[in-house]
Amino acid sequence: MxxxxxxxxxxxxxxxxxxxxxxxxxxxxxxxxxxxxxxxxxxxxxxxxxxxxxxxxxxxxxxxxxxxxxxxxxxxxxxxxxxxxxxxxxxxxxxxxxxxxxxxxxxxxxxxxxxxxxxxxxxxxxDGGEPCSIWADGFTQKRSNATALTSLGRMLTEGIHTDIIINVADGSIGAHRAVLAARSPVFRSMFSHDLKEKELSTINISDMSIESCQAFLNYIYGNIQHDEFLAHRLDLLRAADKYDIADLKEACHESLLEDIDAKNVLDRLQNASLYQLPKLKTSCMRYLVKFGKIFDICDDFNAFLLCAERELITEIFHEVLGAWKGF
Structure with a gap:
């Protein structure tokens, strides 16, 4: 040289x-x-x-x-x-x-x-967001965040100093009050007032399986895997809404938008209405009405109408009438 x-x-x-x-x-x-x-x-x-x-x-x-x-x-x-x-x-x-x-x-x-x-x-x-320095400030912050998440994950998976038991439909899992309270205002309220959860050091979540609850806790502790998230999206959405974890609810909302098809569109529409997910509701309506898929699932749609809320049925028919006027 x-x-x-x-x-x-x-x-x-x-x-x-x-x-x-x-x-x-x-x-x-x-x-x-x-x-x-x-x-x-x-x-x-x-x-x-x-x-x-x-x-x-x-x-x-x-x-x-x-x-x-x-x-x-x-x-x-x-x-x-x-x-x-x-x-x-x-x-x-x-x-x-x-x-x-x-x-x-x-x-x-x-x-x-x-x-x-x-x-x-x-x-x-x-993932987007603000540019991050490769040197001390950005690198140290990233390394610190990664180490902290790894440590939180170990606290859960290895049961390190757990102080609360979550009872679900088919088992129980140990967790940590401080972590749950930091992530959910509902859990924080449970542990801050003289409720049975505080006195007995247990939380009963009877509408979750142990696999879904494990996925829920893995998300809270920053330890969830993508396949696990996909497998339990609807249970995670229900838990996010129940325990007021906004970022998890939005993550489920965005994910459910990605794979709407004829087999799941009615279920997605029902959940969009139940949990107030406007983008998901709009996407399901467009799939059914604008793209004409409502005619491909007539039997399922008729069964859906028998049990759906009146307000949601009204919205669907307004969407159908609006589409017909466009022709």
Whole structure:
């Protein structure tokens, strides 16, 4: 590797020493690693000097481009040491060699150094949300959260210092008052007042099986698996509504929207009405009426009408009449 193209680095600092640019108009550095990415610096001499900083093209860059905050300087190393400093770049997403270009109109001759001090590097989580730093603040927070969730999961699965018993239809499970109270205002009220749950250190949930209750607790403790969640969505929805766990109710709501079909649409519609899930109700109505699936399940639909609430039946017929008017 030629020294002319080598970039020296520390954890957050990169320096490229250029001894002579007189004999060429373009030079690109060898790749150098800062954070998770390989980077390049390049200089192009025309009427002005263009300095570029960009990540090396890779699957990582395409899928998760860095969001960089940095200060970049050009330092003359001949005679009196002089530095030209670009104003601080904050949260700039860099994907290619045109995303950061610094045009320097001051003529530079002889030796000089391009100095890049990375203040922060962030990525966007696949789940969305605010960009998170890959360095101390973001990484430490993620590691802390992951460790805490693992520890909570062990408290449940290994029965570490459980202090409440949940009795269900076909068994019982130990849990922790503090965790349940922190996740549900209904549980908190049980343990804060002189109710039988506080006195006897038991909770009776007779309408849940032990498998569904285990899934419910696994969600509360941050330990649920995707297949387990899918298998018990309706029981989890019922428990979320009963114990006022809003995030679980919304997770069930979003999941039930994803696989509506002729076999489950009427059941989903009934639950949407019962638990006040507007998006699910709208999607079921559209599936039945706008897409004409109501005619494919006539027998099931007639049976549904015999037991459905009057208000829901009225909504369905309003939807049907509205669709007919559109023809």
């Amino acid at each position: 030629s020294d002319a193209y080598r970039v020296e680095t520390t954890s957050r600092l990169a320096q490229w020493r250029i001894d002579n640019l007189a004999s060429c108009t373009y030079r690109k550095s060898d790749p150098f690693k800062i954070g998770k990415w390989n980077w390049h610096l390049s200089v192009e001499k025309n009427r002005v000097l263009f300095v570029k900083l960009y990540p090396e093209i890779s699957n990582l860059t395409r899928d998760n481009p860095p969001i960089a905050s940095f200060i970049i300087r050009v330092v003359s190393s001949v005679g009196d040491r002089k530095a030209l400093t670009h104003s601080e770049i904050t949260d700039k997403q860099l994907k290619n060699n045109d995303d950061f270009v610094w045009a320097i109109e001051v003529p530079l001759t002889g030796k000089f150094i391009i100095d890049v001090e990375f203040l922060d590097l962030k990525t966007i989580s696949p």
